[in-house]
Amino acid sequence: RPRPPVRSSRGGKVPLRLSRELSARLEELARRRGATLFMVLLAAWQAVLARWSGQDDVVVGTYSGNRPRKELEGLIGFFINTLVLRTGLAGEPSFAALVDRARETALEAFAHGDLPFEKLLDVLQLPRDPSRTPLFQALLVLQTFPAARVDLSTGVRLRSMAVAGEKSDYDLALWLGEGAEGLGGVLEHSTDLFDAATAERCAAWLRHLLEAAVADPERGVWTLPLIPADEQARHLAAWSRGAEVPAGPELLHRLVEEQSARTPDRVAVEAGAVHLTYAGLLDRAARRARGIEPGTVVALSAERTPELIVALLAVLQAGAAYLPLDPAWPRARRERMVVEAGAVVAKDDKVAKDNNDPALPGFPVSLLSLPTLSSFSSPQSPAYLLYTSGSTGHPKGVVVPHRSIASFVRGAVADHGLAPGDRVLQLASLSFDTSGEEIWPTLAAGATLVLRPEEMTGSIPHFLRELERLAITHLDLPTAFWHELAAGLEVEEAALPRALRVVLLGGEEALADRYALWHRRAGSSVRLINTYGPTEATIVATRRDLTGLAPGAPVPIGRPIPGARAYVLDHHLHPVPPGLRGELWLGGAGIAQGYLGRPDLTAESFRPDPFAAGGARLYRTGDLALLTPAGDLLFAGRADRQLKIRG
Template sequence: MDDTDRSEPLLRHLSRRDRELFWLFGKGPRRTVSDPAIHHAIERMAATHPTVTAVEHHGEAITYRELDARATALACHLADLGVRPGDHVALFLRRSIPMVVGILATLKAGAAYVPQDVAIAPPAQLRHVLAIARPRVVLTTADHADHIPGGHPILTIPASGADQARPAFRPRRPARPDDPCYVLFTSGTTGMPNGVTVTHGNVVNLLLTQPGDLGIQPGWRVGQLLNIAFDMAAWEILGCLSHGATLVIRGEDIAATARDLDVIVATPTILSRLDPEGCPRVRVVAVAGEPCPGALADRWAGRAAFHNGCGPTEVTIVNTMGRHRVGEPVTIGRPTPNNTVYVLDEHGRPCPPGEPGEMWAGGDCVSAGYLDNPDLTGERYRPDPFLGGDRLMFRTRDLARWTPDGDLEHLGRTDDQVKIRGFRVELDSVSAVLETLPGCTRAVTLKLDSDHLVSFTAGAGVDPDEARWAVSRALPYYCVPAEVYSLDTLPQTPRGKIDKATLLDLARGAGAIA
């Protein structure tokens, strides 16, 4: 039974044409993936391009041959400490060449890496990550060993390649697509993050197929700009190294690093702080993690291939992508290869094209679930009735609708729909109006209380009264923010997204509402 036959009873409420479009729009292309595990592709690059520079940071550099040798030596140490396929290895350090060595060594040993930036993550979060992930070993560097909570074996990564003379390392068994690749901790409703297990099959399906491979080639320079605990950092690091390019790890000045990059992967918040004129080498830009303003997309699409994507950590970085062209509406594109997207109503039935609903993701992007949280896994991961078998689909909580051309128009998040004076308001729709104002590069709107919204804009010379007037002309009266604050830049979280909690504190502290 093929997918169309299996899903026919679930589509009876749709017209014949809409049933055809359900699969035409919602099913990504079928593609064969070259490797079962992402580090196999990196090892192949080390064999075929050994002298190419693999990683640069603060004036230091190592080639692919050196990276592979150092990672092999470290994998031997991990095995000596009892690390086996399927285990977890915590990677608690900062951006550096040893960080990349640690990632590759962990994968070579057959384990999944669990990254945290020790300079940013509070001690309570590190303890929580260790308690949930239960790593066999904590990898760090000598200057951060004192930051690691006690009770776990610690192995420091050598700063140089002095310990390379070890025999070729072979794990106890070959890596499989369903082996965990990394575990990332995402924001949770209880105040502590939830651990998400992402498999090698999930990762290679995005990074070794188009468009997720971003066309990266040997000789290109790819930025490592993002927090290592953010899933888009895996796009930067693993996406670069699996295609033989040079990973350029940033210092404190992101703009200085970006000036000499071919590929930039970023959130819209981070990208809005970079000037395309100052990045003359850039070929490809990919953004995700937040809604992308049209003006920002146009600004970069005029000089580079600009991809806008969408997808939470649970569906492997992004599960939809689209190339934006200047002057066109910004969409989140279409399902990436071997993946599906369903726009469903509140009863779980497919919405006709053009009608809004909630996005559910299916296919090879769907991760293995939450660590030590079966209740949440059961709530967000459900059996996929359209693909059948043992396939799962994931509730993204993103709202969207299909355009007549088969792209997905993002309509915000279910948790960004709020009630103001009894009316439902989509916060992103207010921000989108503000981002059309001259001088506004980014905007965010938040619910202050049951009767009032408050907005913040970034950029020069946005007049608050004119901003409120613009919203009043475009949207109903209850959507007009009580106050609009014009800032030079919007504060951001360690993962490069707008820091909404800080903005709410600012509004309340400023006494926005008497």
């Protein structure tokens, strides 16, 4: 859970038991390394904390009895001092090497054990943070004094009882002691941050890491398993792969053509007073397609008009790929994209053949009206080219093939419940891949694509009125806009339009407090679906239906969509257990071909998939995520600490 601004001492504890055999092997490992049992346990505890946090510099506290002389042992009084143990895990150390580092750390700390902890804080003058304890938040204590013997009267029996803990002085405190059956103790945890199930998983990680470490002390500490191999395999099989994609054409335009044959007279595109039927859409697109050279990239001015929807379909039918260019972008940016893509631009009723002449004012589109042309496309052929925002460097052209977008569309039609009679608002800029989530599933399902009026998003009340007037049933919103909508519903005490059935989110992390507002105003009357996916994975890779999700908890991004795969991996490309953060890698049918003209960047971001055969690839998102015990993915920030500013 998120750390509260002021920590409390509310806590709980879970038991931890190490078998007699494991305890003996830990003692033996300590002897071989010239260390103590405490030092081995310190290495293991810091390794677990490093794996959990993703950090290679770990600070743990411990208590020292601080009675270095025999004369002090029998004195009554509080002599205990707190020591700070800082160990680095950089450089891919083996567990044996980490024990050596922990030994040096502990020896240095105990050599200065008479320095009061309070004096250390006074000298360091660290800024105080009321949300956490100073210097360290995790404790390790190994109690080695012998068990006390109590003589009682005849017939009286004495046994220990476990008492539920209700406080914890630290985020995590591992208390261990030696007994006849091996090492045992408790893991205390702050209930502000962790529930009992999380603490139990942490204790299990430590136990399994210790078992693996004594079996192979020379194994790298970052690769020691935290859960059994069969459990990891079950997680991969159950949570990392989406369902099968519904059967259907593998060419994007074929999906629209087949639907047009079933519902030729239904309205496909609506823009104000303009209503274009499916038959009319296909007729106009087919007549225009003959003016486009197969195998080219056609740059289109991404203005929200019925003519652009016709042009998109015409490009696909001709066996070409489209490149949407937002007319609001700076001219230099549009020209650079055209040159890099080797794109042709339609102008003055002809298709420009000179790919080296981007100086076409405004990049107008007017494709030729010629007889129908048979398709030149294959499932591997590019369907469209979209440029990334450039937030991690120079904008890159992502090449998306037909098989990827067609797979996404077939799955989205089924998942979103789209059918003839539905009305989908086309809200997003045509230069963003979200527009593909609005356009193509709608036209493949026989629904109506409603192009939004430009002034529609001027205010939340006006937006809601327009949704009601247009009888929108399906809405695809940027998460930032949905945040404003959720707050607006609360402030205005407004209701959602009566026809609205499905709302999709995507683009950034959905905030838990905004979901609570939405839940209070909308309840389960509208199906709310949170999605995640970069352009390189074809619009959406994971989704989570939030219907029924209790407010207050973090909003998950769900599980892989049909045909997709999603893995949370460490920097060795090994899966991490549920509850641990790792980098999110995506695979499956939606993975793009790569970056146009940038084989170096393609090789860096698109890697062979170690979990699939047949030349499959994974895309490295650069995003951090973790798996919940229920199998949902939670977004956990950026691996590169990238910040989004006014984006």
